Amino acid sequence: MRGFFKNEASSTTVLLAATVLAMLWANSPWSETYEAFWHTSMGLSFGDASFSLDLRHWVNDGLMTLFFFVIGLEVSYEVRMGQLRDRRLIAVPAIAALGGLLVPAAIYLAFNAGGPGAVGWGVPIATDTAFVLGLLAVVGARCPEPLRAFLLTLAIVDDILAIMVVAIFYTESLSIPSLITAAALLAAIMTLRWLKIWRAPAYIVLGFGLWLATLESGVHPTLVGIALGVLVFVYAPSDHKLLRAGEAVQEFTSSPSPAAAAQATRLVRMAVSVNERLQMRLHPWTAFVIVPIFALANAGIRLDAETLRNAATSPIAIGVAVGLLAGKLIGITIGTWLPLRLNWGVLPGNLVWGQLLGGAAVSGIGFTVALFIVDLAFEDPRLHSEAKIGILVGSLLAALLGWIVFRMAWDRGGVCAPPDAEPEEELPVLLSEPVGPDDHIRGPKKAAVTLVEYGDFECPYCGRLHPILETLRQRHKDLRIVFRHFPLRTLHPRAVPAAMAAQAAADSGRFWEMHDILFDNQRFLTDEDLGRYADQLDVDPWSEIHRHQTRVGRDEASGRASGVRGTPTLFINGVRYQGGLDLESISKAVDEARPRQP
Incomplete structure (x- = not known):
């Protein structure tokens, strides 16, 4: 059942x-x-x-x-x-x-x-x-x-x-006295909410009265x-509530009792x-x-x-x-x-x-x-x-x-894909939009090899790749790394706000600092967390949000045109990289992409 x-x-x-x-x-x-x-x-x-x-x-x-x-x-x-x-x-x-x-x-x-x-x-x-x-x-x-x-x-x-x-x-018809009564009851419910009074009986009584008044009003x-x-x-769930719930569960585990069970149940429930x-x-x-x-x-x-x-x-x-x-x-x-x-x-x-x-x-x-x-x-x-x-x-x-x-x-196998969704077997392998001055670039301007990453700050695979790319950059002094946004919106609900915060940091020339902070704290990407990271860098995470949305959308559009369907997706010197996401495999691909000296 x-x-x-x-x-x-x-x-x-x-x-x-x-x-x-x-x-x-x-x-x-x-x-x-x-x-x-x-x-x-x-x-x-x-x-x-x-x-x-x-x-x-x-x-x-x-x-x-x-x-x-x-x-x-x-x-x-x-x-x-x-x-x-x-x-x-x-x-x-x-x-x-x-x-x-x-x-x-x-x-x-x-x-x-x-x-x-x-x-x-x-x-x-x-x-x-x-x-x-x-x-x-x-x-x-x-x-x-x-x-x-x-x-x-x-x-x-x-x-x-x-x-x-x-x-x-x-x-069909309206009763003004009943509508006024309904409006007053609704205002009372909103007042309780504003005062943060969460008592179910009060809401049930007021809600039933509101239902009766609305029924009599004609609406x-x-x-x-x-x-x-x-x-x-x-x-x-806030970190504070999660921490309190975790402590209560740990206390119950170490010393089981009805009181400890009730406290753990209450705090776990309140976290949601x-x-x-x-x-x-x-x-x-x-x-x-x-x-x-x-x-x-x-x-x-x-x-x-x-x-x-x-x-x-x-x-x-x-x-x-x-x-x-x-x-x-x-x-x-x-x-x-x-x-x-x-x-x-x-x-x-x-x-x-x-x-x-x-x-x-x-x-x-x-x-x-x-x-x-x-x-x-x-x-x-x-x-x-x-x-x-x-x-x-x-x-x-x-x-x-x-x-x-x-x-x-x-x-x-599907017919006539829309502009942003093409059949997987026909995906392009070349980067559709070359690296330009508006891109987020880390490394020498005249690098022999350019690695473009389409990434998502909430994607665990991007998080695993982050230290690998840092090691790779230290190993190859003629390598530059470019990061473009590709938030997987249906899978990672916090990816877009994180991208907005990164773009806000970019306005102050601190994109890569925010980039590293976000990947180092992937499990903590709530609005409160993003605000705290922004305070560390002295930036406003929600300024110019429409302009930042446009920028992220432009990265996404270039990614879809380049055949990006998941994260992380890498392009090395404009060609899609299709090998393993480990240090040695990517390092070997970088060596092979480096122009040969005469």
Whole structure:
């Protein structure tokens, strides 16, 4: 059971099982009990005061708030510590997500403009992250890790855009007193956060009150989940907290006792941010309980002959299905191509267009948020059914299309690589951009041999190579070493900030001093650590950050044009070095590259 719940595809299996169960229930001889059950009223009462909702609304307005709270946690983490910190890395999936919203909505409106279904344009805009990641896990090796990172970033932006659409376009009426109450409660929660008061009961009581006030205000209460998730504190473990936790564990190991165990548990837990702890605790509940219950409550569609006949000619069902199948594929593809063409961003890893097209196709699987918006957009049960049938058909066809594209891309080794990702077997071996005065150069200006390293300050292999290159420079007096940045952004989240700090030091002529400090302290590259190293050199690590980003991006572009795909990659006198990364092998290559004397 533990293995099942740890497998990423398992949550998709449970979600699919809940969907099938809802369909069977709604089409069984006991079909009337399906709607009767989910319309059962349940509430709270205290004296004469009472609050009641039917079970479906408790699921859609209550449990789904917790689901969106987890999404808010993920957004907060990614913005502060994850991939959403790097503008160039998020530019492509963010614009792709926007394209994946606009094109499906436009296609849907092309079928429904001016008709009773026009209000449902928001149904095909959202991607179901759970189903997409589950399908990618089934695809396996055909879906490389960089594509998964790309689609995860796209899904986060997609969720944010979908929630904004719900807030702006699917709020019918507003209650000003309830909105004022909600604003006051939200301000109280933010005040507790500002005062660094971390008491769960206080946040639970205020959060529940905020949910009730938002529900009464007319704004959909799931927005509360996103807002509270974004406000949860996230931070990288500090050296002080890690040291205290390590000391407590050591004390427990030497003198085991209940008190020592409790202290070690508390300090180890405190070393990790509240955000990450909540994600770990709540994600299994949302993935294996809340979302499947939501599917069970909303996916029960009556599929009799009349319903299917109406759906086959319904502009609502056709618009949703075509929007998910073609709209997502076209929108995400254009949204990926445009920023790459304009050099607004980069892709993670060595992705090819076959893989990107497969990812765009499976992003047409719209289920959870699509069903959610159906419930907000339509009151007529017939329109409800037609929209849900369109969701099911479009999602199934998108999954099938994605599988076919992945299969073709795998069998053919990828097609038409984007500008920054060329097939490995055709990589160039010559340095695309010769060494110039703007490069970071260590050694004599008129050296007989020039060694260019494309490196990453967080890469352990670059760290091992660092002392070897120092020894090599001492051994070969006619050797100069050039360092160019090539941060592996998806693997090493601290590599880019470290490169920024090195570039800031370069402004004061102290690049190589910072270079050596960073490689000597690879395990300690937090913002606090980088600030401390900068203070040692009397430089400002975050000055001129946009100019430094441009410089690092220029190094990366020259590396990709030269066929660099990993770190460290070396070029000796402009030719890629492909030998061992040990002192004797590189020294021999330097000797062979030295021009022979007449």
